[in-house]
Amino acid sequence: xxxxxxxxxxxxxxxxxxxxxxxxxxxxxxxxxxxxxxxxxxxxxxxxxxxxxxxxxxxxxxxxxxxxxxxxxxxxxxxxxxxxxxxxxxxxxxxxxxxxxxxxxxxxxxxxxxxxxxxxxxxxxxxxxx
Ligand SMILES: [Zn+2]
Numbered sequence: 001x002x003x004x005x006x007x008x009x010x011x012x013x014x015x016x017x018x019x020x021x022x023x024x025x026x027x028x029x030x031x032x033x034x035x036x037x038x039x040x041x042x043x044x045x046x047x048x049x050x051x052x053x054x055x056x057x058x059x060x061x062x063x064x065x066x067x068x069x070x071x072x073x074x075x076x077x078x079x080x081x082x083x084x085x086x087x088x089x090x091x092x093x094x095x096x097x098x099x100x101x102x103x104x105x106x107x108x109x110x111x112x113x114x115x116x117x118x119x120x121x122x123x124x125x126x127x128x129x130x
Contacts (some may be wrong), residue, residue: 009055016063016091020070021077029062030056069095080107081114 001009019034032100037047050057069075078090080102092103102108 005055009058010060013062016059016066019063020066020075020093028059030059032056047113077105078103080111083110 012028019028032050032052034051035047037048038044050060052060066075074096076094076096078092078094080090082088082090090103090107092107094100094103102111
C-alpha cells in the first residue's frame, strides 16, 4: 500500500466516524459481493463471505463494527470542555468502558476540578479544611 493509499483510507475511516454524528462530508461507498454458507447443523448459524478489494472489505468491516458499537452507545464523543476553549467540547471520539463519560483521565480530571470549583464558589463557608 502506497502512503497516498493509506492517507486516503484514513480519510475514509474518519468519514465513517463522522457519519455516526451526521457530520460527514466524505462519501464512503464501495462494491462488495457476498455468499452465504449453509446453516450449521447444530446451531443454525450461517456464515457470510464477502468478496472485494482489501480496501472495500476493510471499510465495510469497520462500518459494521462502528454500527454495532454505536447502537450500544459505546462509541461516544467527549462532552468535556476543552482546556483552552471551555465553551467548546473536547469532541474526541472514544470507546466507552463501563460507565466512562469522558475520553480519558485528563478530561475526567478537568471536569472534576471545574465541578469542585463551582461547588466552592457557591458555598464558600462550607469548604472543608485540608
Ligand atoms: Zn475529552
